[in-house]
Amino acid sequence: MNSIAVGVDIAKQVFQVHYVEPETGEIVNRPIKRARFLEHFANRACCLIGMEACSGAHHWARQLVKMGHEVKLMPAEFVKAFNIRNKNDAADARAIWLAVQQPGKAVAVKTETQQAMLALHRMRQQLIKFRTMQINNLRGLLTEYGEVMAKSRAALDRAIPAVLERVAERLPAVVIDTLREQWAGLTKLDEQIAQIERRMRAWKKEDQAVKAISEIPGVGLLTATAAVAMMGDPKAFSSGREFAAWAGLVPRQTGSGGKVNLHGISKRGDTYLRTLLIHGARSVLEHSKEPGPWVEQMIKRRPKNVVIVALANKIARTIWAVLAHDRRHQKNYVSVRPAEAVCGL
Template identity: 35%
Template sequence: MDIEVLGIDLGKTVCSLAGLDATGAVVYRKRLQRHRLLDLLEGLDPCVVAMEACGGAHHIGRFCLEHGHEPRLMSPLYVRPYVKVHKNDDRDAEAIAEAATRPTMSFVAIKSEEQLDLQALHRARERLVTERTRLINQGRGFLMERGIRVGTGRHVFQKELVRLVATGTADLSHRILSMLSDMMAELATINDRVEAIDTEIKALAKADADMQRLMEIPGVGPTIASALVAAVGTGSSFAKGRDLAAWLGLVPRQITTGGKAKLIGISKHGNRYLRKLFIHGARTVLHLVRNRTSPITQWADGLKERAHVNVAAVAMANKMARIAWAVLTKGERYRPVALVGT
C-alpha cells in the first residue's frame, strides 16, 4: 500500500483517515482514537498529510514535519466543495485528501509554538476587552433606566461609576449601588489583567526584530505588530502584499456577472481581529498623528478629502498591511520615501 496523500478529519476523540495513491484513488481508510494518531503517523512512510486548520492541527503539523511528512493545512471553507453526496467523517477525510492535491489550493502555514503563545495572549486580551465592554454596557443600561445618562467612552463611564458609588444619589437604591460597587471592582480587575497582557506584549515586541521593524510603520504599535507575527509569521505564505490585504478582508467585495463588475464594500474575509486592529491603526494615522509632513500622512490627508472617512480608514489599513508584508518578507526597515506618488 503506497499512500501519497493522507487526509485526516480531526475529531475531539475519534479521527477518520483516507489515503490516496499516486492516481488519486482511495487505497486506505481507517478510524482511530485521536490519542493514537501520532503513533500511526510516526510509523507511516513519508507522505503528504492533509488536515483542516482547526484545533490541534498545528501541533500535529509540527509533529509531521519532525517525522518527514509534508503537512498541508486548509481552511474548512475550501474543503467543503469536495465533499460528495452526504456528509460524514469518512467522506470528509476523503474530501480533505482530494482538496490537498489541487494545484490552486491555498494552504495555511504551520504556526510555531512562539506564534501560538502570542496568539493565546491576544485571544485572552480580546476576551477580557469583550467582557469589559459587556459589563460597561450593562451598567449603562442600569443607570439609564433610573434616569442617569453617562457620556460616551469607557473612561467617562468608569469615572462616573466611582463618583456614584462614593457619593450615592436619591435616584439609586441601596441594591443598585451595591451592584455598581461590585461592577466597579470587576472592571478594576479586568483593567489590571488587560494592562498586564499589554505589558507582556510590549516586552515581547521590544525583543523581536521583526516586530521592531513593523512598529516603524505609522499606525502600527506593539499590539498590531505582535498580532500580525502571530498570525502570519514571516508572511512568506503570501506571494505579494495585496494577497495579505485580501486575506485580512481589506479589499472590495466583487460581484461580476455578464461581463460587468460591481464592487460592494470590503470582503471581510480572513482574520477579523487583525482587520479590526489595522483599521484602528489607520484611524490613528488619519486623525491623531501630529507629523503631517511624512509621505504616508500626506497621502492619507489627500484621501480624506476625496472619500468618506470610513473608506479612507480602510484604504489606509490596506496600505499599512501591504507595507507590513514588505517589511516582514524582505527583512527591511520601513522607508517612507517609497510611498511618494502612490
C-alpha cells in the same frame, strides 16, 4: 515518487483518516484514536497530509512535519466544496483528501511562539469584552432606577459614587453592595489587561520582526504583534497584495460575461487583524502631520472611510514587504521592478 495524499479530519478524541493504498488500490477510511494518531504515521513513507486549519491543527502539523511528512492546512470553506451530500467524519476526511490534491493557497503552519502571542491577544480581547459588558450592565441596571449616566468609562467612574449613594436610600443593602463589587471588578479587569500589554511589550523588545514593522506609521504594539503571529511565514504569501487580500482589505468582486463589478472590501480573513490595521490607518490620517502626497491626493477625490481602508491596505502590504525581504522600513522607499523583468529576460 509522488507522496501519498492523506486526508485527516481531526477532533477531540477520534480522528478520521482517508487515503488510497498505492500498492493495492484499497480505499482506507477509518477512525484512529487520538493517542495512536502519531504512531500511525511514524513508520510510513513521506505523505502529503491535508487538514482543515481549525483548533489543534497547527499542533498536529508541527508534530507531523518533525516526522518528515508534508502538511497542508486548508481553510474550511475550501474543503467544504468537496463534501458531497452527507456530513460526517468519513465524508469530511474524504473531502479533505480531495482538497489536498488541488492547487490552492495553504495556511502557513504557525510556531508555538506565534500561537502563544495569539493566545495573549485572544485573552486580552475577551477581557475587554467582559469589561464592556460589565459597564453596560451597570449602566442598564441603574437606569431602571432613574439614574442615567454617560456612555464613557470615565463618565461612569465620575458619576457612580454619587449614584450609589442616592439609590442606597431606596434599595436593599445587598443590591448596593453587589453593585459596588461589580464596579470594583472593573479595576481588576483593567489590571489584567494592562499586565497582558506589559508582557506584549517585553516580547516586542526580543522579537526582531515585531521591532521592524513597529517603525511603520500606523503600526503599534497590538498591530505589530498580531500581524507577525497571524501571518506565520511571510513567504507563504507571494506578494504584499496577496497578504492584503488575505486580510480582507481588497474589494469584493462579482461579475459575468467578462464584466467585473467591484464592491466594498471582502472582509475575508481575521476580523481582529483587519480592525487593527484600519484603526492604525485612521490614526495616521487624523494625527500625522505629513500623511504623504498619496494620501493627500486621495482625500481630495474619495470619501474619508475609503481613504482609511486604502491606507490600511497599503500598511498591510508594507508589513509584508518588510518581513518578507528582511529589511527595515524606509519612509520614502519606491519599489522598482528589476531591469530583467521589464525586458522579459
